Amino acid sequence: MKNIPRILLKKADELTKYYEKAYPALAPLVGQCFLNTIETTVKEQEDGNYFVITGDIEAMWLRDSSFQVMHYVKYAKEDEELRNVIAGVIRKQTEQILIDPYANAFNETPGKQGHQDETKLNDWVWERKYELDSLCAPLYLAHAYWKATGDASVFDGKFAEMLEAALRVIRTEQHHSDSEYSFQRFHCVVTDTLACEGRGTPVGDTGMSWSGFRPSDDCCTYGYLIPSNMMAVVALGYVQEIVKANQEQLGEKSEALAQEAAALQKEIQKGIEAHGLIDHPANGRMYVYETDGLGHTLCMDDANSPSLLAMPYLHYCEKEDERYQNTRKFVLSKENPYYFEGAAAKGVGSPHTPDQYIWHIGIIMQALTSTDRAEILQCLSCLATTHAGTNFMHESFDKDHPETYTRSWFAWANSLFATLMVGLMEEDFFGVI
Secondary structure (H helix, E strand, C coil), X not given: CCCCCHHHHHHHHHHHHHHHHHCCCCHHHHHHHHHHHHHHCEEECCCCCEEECCECCCCEEHHHHHHHHHHHHHHHHHCHHHHHHHHXXXXXXXXXXXXXXXXXXXXXXXXXXXXXXXXXXXXXXXXXXXXXXXXXXXXHHHHHHHHHHCCCCXXXXXXXXXXXXXXXXXXXXXXXXXXXXXXXXCCCCHHHCCHHHHCCCCCCCCCCCCCCECCCCCECCCCEEHHHHHHXXXXXXXXXXXXHHCHHHHCCCHHHHHHHHHHHHHHXXXXXHHHCEEEECCCEEEECXXXXXXXXXXXXXXXXXXXXXXXXCCCCCCCCCHHHHHHHHHHCCCCCCCEEECCCCEEEECCCCCCCEEEHHHHHHHHHCCCCHHHHHHHHHHHHHCCCCCCCCCCXXXXXXXXXXXXXXXXXXXXXHHHHHHHHHHCCCCCCC
């Protein structure tokens, strides 16, 4: 974006000056990571809406774009230009969900730029991997923007249609056997396609809503992804709050939307409690990552958010919650098959990237959800020493050789890092103000 809202330039400068005193090794990173999304990934459209690429991929992910701009929301009340940008992102996401509520990523213009998979194709769609969190993330953004600014202009008739479409899909996927959705990709790694001729592995009805793919864009082993269902519980609460306060704008379907959101929220939460918890021999009562409602569970965590580690960040529970703490102990231990410890760092990785590669998003999320000062400082030290001299966050890096990494331009990671650094500055974590 050519004309950066002045409020963001001002805040980036404040961040840099604060960390020059508080943590000099991170000072070169904070300003440019804070601005990375707005400087390099946001593009105004002819209709005044805004398209947000992920960075090195020229497509807009519903989840990524929501959290790429989330750290700017708190400043939007002070700056009309920034309000226009974020409202434009919300309107664009609304349009995209209405194009295809099963898609996770979209093209800027219609064409054949995206994946040509065996599924219901649309030229606006880059990829049609159904991920429950892709419907939830724009609701997080819309709610946060409204609460921060008081601007309800985005809650129009199209937004109501989008809510109706999103709730319909969430409801349909409570009973995936009745769904028409399928997805197959050929000549690819096994995690890029769904088993059983594109339907995914069998599931039983649980009250939770099925997801074909994880936020990593890898396929689910079992269809009920617990972190995404947790996110849905929170997002459905946001829907109720938005609809009840804006009934006149949203129209005659408002009451039905609120009732459906409340019913789904209750059913999904009940499903999480009934099927998403186990008694772990070492950690006690804790959440699993996935289950199928047929007796199978998967104990792991992935650095991509929504994750089990991210539960407080996603506003599903408090940091001190006992079951979260039990789960966190598991996630940040070698019992989690995607937790790695090396000479340069330790943290959560993902099956989406090479074995023994740690994600910057995982380290940042660990700090964001910690109540332990020493742990936060350890995470900051790791972030300061694993960016390979680029002063940007990456997708993942080798635990022993951080100069070997994936995705040098990954805006979501930079935005999440900025979220952490802004929070620490605002609470004056280092006591320099």
